[in-house]
Amino acid sequence: xxxxxxxxxxxxxxxxxxxxxxxxxxxxxxxxxxxxxxxxxxxxxxxxxxxxxxxxxxxxxxxxxxxxxxxxxxxxxxxxxxxxxxxxxxxxxxxxxxxxxxxxxxxxxxxxxxxxxxxxxxxxxxxxxxxxxxxxxxxxxxxxxxxxxxxxxxxxxxxxxxxxxxxxxxxxxxxxxxxxxxxxxxxxxxxxxxxxxxxxxxxxxxxxxxxxxxxxxxxxxxxxxxxxxxxxxxxxxxxxxxxxxxxxxxxxxxxxxxxxxxxxxxxxxxxxxxxxxxxxxxxxxxxxxxxxxxxxxxxxxxx
DNA sequence: TAAGATAAGAGGGACAT
DNA sequence: ATGTCAGTCTTATCTTA
Numbered sequence: 001x002x003x004x005x006x007x008x009x010x011x012x013x014x015x016x017x018x019x020x021x022x023x024x025x026x027x028x029x030x031x032x033x034x035x036x037x038x039x040x041x042x043x044x045x046x047x048x049x050x051x052x053x054x055x056x057x058x059x060x061x062x063x064x065x066x067x068x069x070x071x072x073x074x075x076x077x078x079x080x081x082x083x084x085x086x087x088x089x090x091x092x093x094x095x096x097x098x099x100x101x102x103x104x105x106x107x108x109x110x111x112x113x114x115x116x117x118x119x120x121x122x123x124x125x126x127x128x129x130x131x132x133x134x135x136x137x138x139x140x141x142x143x144x145x146x147x148x149x150x151x152x153x154x155x156x157x158x159x160x161x162x163x164x165x166x167x168x169x170x171x172x173x174x175x176x177x178x179x180x181x182x183x184x185x186x187x188x189x190x191x192x193x194x195x196x197x198x199x200x201x202x203x204x205x206x207x208x209x210x211x212x213x214x215x216x217x218x219x220x221x222x223x224x225x226x227x228x229x230x231x232x233x234x235x236x237x238x239x240x241x242x243x244x245x246x247x248x249x250x251x252x253x254x255x256x257x258x259x260x261x262x263x264x265x266x267x268x269x270x271x272x273x274x275x276x277x278x279x280x281x282x283x284x285x286x287x288x289x290x291x292x293x294x295x296x297x298x299x300x301x302x303x
Numbered sequence: 304t305a306a307g308a309t310a311a312g313a314g315g316g317a318c319a320t
Numbered sequence: 321a322t323g324t325c326a327g328t329c330t331t332a333t334c335t336t337a
Contacts, residue, residue, distance in 0.1 A: 194313090194314075197314085197315090198314095198315095201315085252327075252328075253328080253329095254328080254329070257328095257329080275304090275305060275306085276305075276306070277305080277306095285329080285330090286329075286330055286331075287305095287306085287307095288307095288308095288329080288330070288331080289328090289329060289330075291306075291307065291308090292328090292329085295307095
């Protein structure tokens with residue numbers, strides 16, 4: 001799934017935050033702060049806006065879908081976002097405004113109300129998490145996107161909101177290469193890791209998301225700074241990980257464990273006196289895991 | 304005290320039934 | 321849909337240097 005957002009930062013009509021997001025697939029606009037969904041595409045810009053030709057032509061402002069041919073995975077709103085008729089011709093101005101009124105009604109109809117409430121709850125929690133986990137806006141927006149899709153598919157029903165939200169957040173982190181573990185997320189929202197994990201897998205399956213495997217190197221800096229390791233050790237560990245990657249002994253292993261073991265091995269090679277325990281604590285894995293990976297690395301790399 | 308070894312148990316993926 | 325199996329990680333405990 002393509003998570004492409006543009007025109008971030010315009011003001012939400014409901015909560016006032018500058019966090020409107022455009023979904024390039026469906027062309028919908030919604031608020032990353034409170035979840036408010038807007039289907040209009042011109043009026044939303046605020047009362048001070050004038051309708052010059054530039055504004056209408058400027059695709060980056062109106063959030064025109066980049067690919068109308070892209071299938072929507074059954075998630076499109078009842079009234080589609082493209083201002084074109086069935087033959088692909090643009091609608092007349094009169095028709096356009098009519099359709100847009102209908103879309104507005106569509107988004108306000110009763111069907112959306114519980115969804116709406118769910119959103120507010122989820123997004124206020126998300127706002128709290130943002131600060132706690134030091135997350136970027138991009139990650140938050142992706143989370144909002146994923147969560148909204150999950151909600152539309154009815155995946156939240158029967159599951160806890162924080163659980164699914166946490167899963168969406170974790171997915172967003174994975175997707176954006178932000179090194180946050182399932183443990184980080186689950187401990188912050190007070191949901192068992194197991195549950196978040198289950199929701200996460202569900203999201204991957206149901207929303208057809210493709211997540212890259214986290215590069216252990218991403219975790220290295222974090223562990224190294226927590227355990228106060230030297231620059232030299234870090235560099236050495238980096239080459240170890242790269243070599244390990246080439247030998248294909250990294251698949252299926254916990255990236256965090258691998259990164260921790262590489263750092264430990266590097267410490268030993270560099271003659272630094274760092275215990276397994278310190279690194280294990282910093283990495284959030286057990287000493288045993290480090291030992292196992294450490295052994296594997298040593299054998300495979302003939303050190 | 305740090306590191307290594309061993310064992311039991313949980314959770315999930317692959318695969319067959 | 322359900323059960324089994326191999327592999328991974330965690331926790332706990334004991335031994336070794």
